[in-house]
Amino acid sequence: MTPAPAVPLLAVEHLTMRFGGLIAIDDLSFSAGRGEITAIIGPNGAGKTTVFNCITGFYKPTSGRLLLSLGDATAPADVAALTASGRRFRRTAAGAVFLLERMPDHEIAARARVARTFQNIRLFPGMTVLENLIVAQHNALMAASGWTVLGLLGAKRYVQAEARAVERARSWLDRIALTDRADDPAGDLPYGAQRRLEIARAMCTEPALLCLDEPAAGLNPRESADLTAFLKSIQAEHGTSILLIEHDMSVVMEISDHVVVLEYGCKISDGTPEHVRNDARVIAAYLGVEDEEVEKVEAEIGT
Amino acid sequence: MSPMAVDAAEPRPMASAWAPAKIAAALKDALGTALLALGLAVPILALRTEQNMSNELILQPRWRYAAIAVLLAFAARFLYLVAPSLPSRRRTFTAPRGLGRSLSIVLLILLLLYPVLALAVTGKAGAVKWIDNFGIQILIYIMLGWGLNIVVGLAGLLDLGYVAFYAVGAYAYALLATSDPVKAFMAEWVGAGFWPVWAFWICLPVAGLMAAFWGILLGFPVLRLRGDYLAIVTLAFGEIIRLILINWVPVTGGYAGVSGIPRPSFFGLPFNASDGGFAAFFGLEFTPLYRTIFLFYMIVALALLTNWVTLRLRRLPLGRAWEALREDEIACRSLGINTTNTKLTAFAIGAGFGGFAGSFFAARQGFISPESFTFMESAVVLSIVVLGGMGSQIGVAIAAFAMIGGTEILRELDWLKRVFGPDFEPTQYRMLLFGLAMVLLMIWKPRGLISFRAPSIFLRERRLVRSDMVKEGHG
Numbered sequence: 001m002t003p004a005p006a007v008p009l010l011a012v013e014h015l016t017m018r019f020g021g022l023i024a025i026d027d028l029s030f031s032a033g034r035g036e037i038t039a040i041i042g043p044n045g046a047g048k049t050t051v052f053n054c055i056t057g058f059y060k061p062t063s064g065r066l067l068l069s070l071g072d073a074t075a076p077a078d079v080a081a082l083t084a085s086g087r088r089f090r091r092t093a094a095g096a097v098f099l100l101e102r103m104p105d106h107e108i109a110a111r112a113r114v115a116r117t118f119q120n121i122r123l124f125p126g127m128t129v130l131e132n133l134i135v136a137q138h139n140a141l142m143a144a145s146g147w148t149v150l151g152l153l154g155a156k157r158y159v160q161a162e163a164r165a166v167e168r169a170r171s172w173l174d175r176i177a178l179t180d181r182a183d184d185p186a187g188d189l190p191y192g193a194q195r196r197l198e199i200a201r202a203m204c205t206e207p208a209l210l211c212l213d214e215p216a217a218g219l220n221p222r223e224s225a226d227l228t229a230f231l232k233s234i235q236a237e238h239g240t241s242i243l244l245i246e247h248d249m250s251v252v253m254e255i256s257d258h259v260v261v262l263e264y265g266c267k268i269s270d271g272t273p274e275h276v277r278n279d280a281r282v283i284a285a286y287l288g289v290e291d292e293e294v295e296k297v298e299a300e301i302g303t
Numbered sequence: 304m305s306p307m308a309v310d311a312a313e314p315r316p317m318a319s320a321w322a323p324a325k326i327a328a329a330l331k332d333a334l335g336t337a338l339l340a341l342g343l344a345v346p347i348l349a350l351r352t353e354q355n356m357s358n359e360l361i362l363q364p365r366w367r368y369a370a371i372a373v374l375l376a377f378a379a380r381f382l383y384l385v386a387p388s389l390p391s392r393r394r395t396f397t398a399p400r401g402l403g404r405s406l407s408i409v410l411l412i413l414l415l416l417y418p419v420l421a422l423a424v425t426g427k428a429g430a431v432k433w434i435d436n437f438g439i440q441i442l443i444y445i446m447l448g449w450g451l452n453i454v455v456g457l458a459g460l461l462d463l464g465y466v467a468f469y470a471v472g473a474y475a476y477a478l479l480a481t482s483d484p485v486k487a488f489m490a491e492w493v494g495a496g497f498w499p500v501w502a503f504w505i506c507l508p509v510a511g512l513m514a515a516f517w518g519i520l521l522g523f524p525v526l527r528l529r530g531d532y533l534a535i536v537t538l539a540f541g542e543i544i545r546l547i548l549i550n551w552v553p554v555t556g557g558y559a560g561v562s563g564i565p566r567p568s569f570f571g572l573p574f575n576a577s578d579g580g581f582a583a584f585f586g587l588e589f590t591p592l593y594r595t596i597f598l599f600y601m602i603v604a605l606a607l608l609t610n611w612v613t614l615r616l617r618r619l620p621l622g623r624a625w626e627a628l629r630e631d632e633i634a635c636r637s638l639g640i641n642t643t644n645t646k647l648t649a650f651a652i653g654a655g656f657g658g659f660a661g662s663f664f665a666a667r668q669g670f671i672s673p674e675s676f677t678f679m680e681s682a683v684v685l686s687i688v689v690l691g692g693m694g695s696q697i698g699v700a701i702a703a704f705a706m707i708g709g710t711e712i713l714r715e716l717d718w719l720k721r722v723f724g725p726d727f728e729p730t731q732y733r734m735l736l737f738g739l740a741m742v743l744l745m746i747w748k749p750r751g752l753i754s755f756r757a758p759s760i761f762l763r764e765r766r767l768v769r770s771d772m773v774k775e776g777h778g
Contacts, residue, residue, distance in 0.1 A: 110639030126773030
């Protein structure tokens with residue numbers, strides 16, 4: 001794997017999310033490395049999806065900083081200046097820094113290049129598979145169509161841009177083996193294919209960070225293995241960093257470079273899959289035993 | 304767009320449709336229905352009471368009506384049960400190549416020849432009725448249906464107050480064209496004869512922009528609303544506009560409305576008997592028919608413009624974003640689509656076409672009042688969109704033709720007197736029959752007449768998507 005660079009792609013700092021009296025996430029800090037696959041695991045209700053919703057802008061965090069940097073590493077002083085300035089992001093010749101907690105959801109996707117999938121698949125069921133992938137390229141096509149005016153007049157520039165969009169969609173369809181079903185409605189696909197299509201649709205936005213919420217849920221072991229290979233190929237070929245929530249430990253342990261474990265909104269472990277697997281608190285959280293009994297349990301399960 | 308595309312409510316193989324056992328079962332069932340109809344028809348239809356001169360109730364039996372109702376119920380039930388239907392349950396099917404296009408061309412040619420045909424069939428005296436009351440009336444509703452289709456059918460935003468934009472367009476033209484300061488300004492700077500002749504052509508785009516502006520204004524407060532809540536707020540908006548038109552008497556004239564609205568000219572040539580008029584210029588004998596025919600072609604052009612823009616937009620990222628918004632708003636936002644702008648453009652463009660239709664309406668009538676812009680109009684336009692099959696352009700056109708044309712045709716029901724006797728007054732049953740037809744249509748085709756969606760782009764072949772896959776989009 002690539003060595004971890006000095007400044008991570010995404011730095012979550014002191015993130016807290018309260019829903020009324022309920023503290024869903026309590027002072028959580030972790031980072032996701034550039035070009036790495038980071039997994040967030042934890043028991044049900046630990047706040048994993050809430051973290052995702054904060055990163056992708058669907059929730060406004062109660063407090064904390066979500067820093068995403070593209071391109072070259074940005075000096076800490078610049079980040080501090082941006083945080084103090086009240087602006088949402090700063091672009092330089094070398095790259096850009098985004099404060100995600102200040103940005104609305106669609107802007108995070110469009111500017112900060114964060115794409116996501118959902119725990120319960122959210123495709124456009126009545127549109128065809130191809131249309132799903134074309135809608136994902138909305139912002140690029142919108143600019144090419146001169147914000148609709150030129151497109152309405154049939155400008156050549158838009159026609160060419162659309163052809164390129166179809167070409168990109170087609171290459172993703174080839175990769176997820178759905179080219180034959182390109183003209184079928186997305187809602188008609190089997191479950192596993194819908195999961196793949198949702199990931200391909202997110203990838204069509206050319207993200208720097210891809211957030212996957214339980215991508216292996218509901219897949220059979222064979223489909224899980226295919227998914228693992230697919231995610232690794234995305235990481236290798238596109239350099240896309242991946243943040244994923246997953247309950248399927250075989251997937252997590254195989255592909256993650258880095259695992260963060262949550263329980264009741266707090267981080268209880270953070271490190272390589274090997275480290276996390278042997279962490280007593282993680283085992284306790286998953287098996288639900290008292291701390292003093294952990295050793296006994298460890299002996300039983302033979303770690 | 305072909306009869307092949309008609310889907311069956313239940314899969315019934317064609318071959319067994321005429322099996323004797325099936326016929327017997329259907330007869331039995333139909334007999335039951337007839338008995339039920341008889342039970343209802345005897346007290347409701349057959350036994351009619353009337354007061355005579357001395358205030359006594361006397362019984363007037365109408366056995367003939369009851370018999371006809373029972374026979375109709377029997378026949379309808381029997382035919383419904385034995386009617387063969389296509390066993391298609393597939394969710395997609397391939398569009399017949401070129402059929403939609405050739406159908407559109409044939410319809411378009413018929414549309415363009417319509418005034419000529421009406422003249423040839425009914426003569427000069429009868430043609431005005433057929434071109435104006437029938438042709439222009441239907442085309443206005445086709446245009447309104449196409450405009451609302453953008454908001455409801457494509458973007459999935461349930462709008463019950465569409466008539467507000469129609470009213471804004473109509474009043475924008477009427478008030479500008481009859482305003483004294485504008486007239487004086489134009490007379491001073493351009494020339495005395497300019498404004499009455501050119502007012503329509505200048506005000507048409509202004510009215511459209513005005514309605515689009517009001518569409519955005521309505522859009523802002525309802526951005527966060529979905530479904531039923533959105534419907535209620537848009538309904539209220541429609542009523543607010545109507546009440547303003549009624550109560551802002553100094554400007555709008557209240558219930559009295561605006562009269563003396565300049566009629567459109569033939570690009571500068573007024574349709575009157577003067578020497579500079581249309582007829583004199585082309586060396587024709589003056590008749591009011593020319594204006595009617597010109598208005599007909601004008602609304603054809605406006606409606607086709609609406610259709611062309613909508614079809615074009617569906618293939619642009621904006622149109623695709625509207626449809627994606629109807630399917631799943633959260634997924635849209637996760638893909639970087641600004642849903643605020645997307646919704647506002649849908650409201651604005653839909654409203655803009657409503658405004659064009661409104662200013663045409665004002666120019667055609669020459670007089671407008673708030674009574675033309677009641678909730679009933681919104682309901683009719685929305686029914687056209689729903690009945691046509693949400694999102695389908697040709698479906699909306701067929702539905703407008705059936706609904707508006709149907710209610711007009713139902714005025715010509717004198718032949719029913721031959722069936723029910725000379726004292727039967729058929730026009731009384733006009734709206735009843737119309738309501739019945741709508742109920743039956745929606746039972747037969749719950750997702751509208753055209754119950755499939757044509758994808759905006761395809762890789763190998765254009766396969767139509769059945770409407771039960773498509774979200775109805777109530778927000």
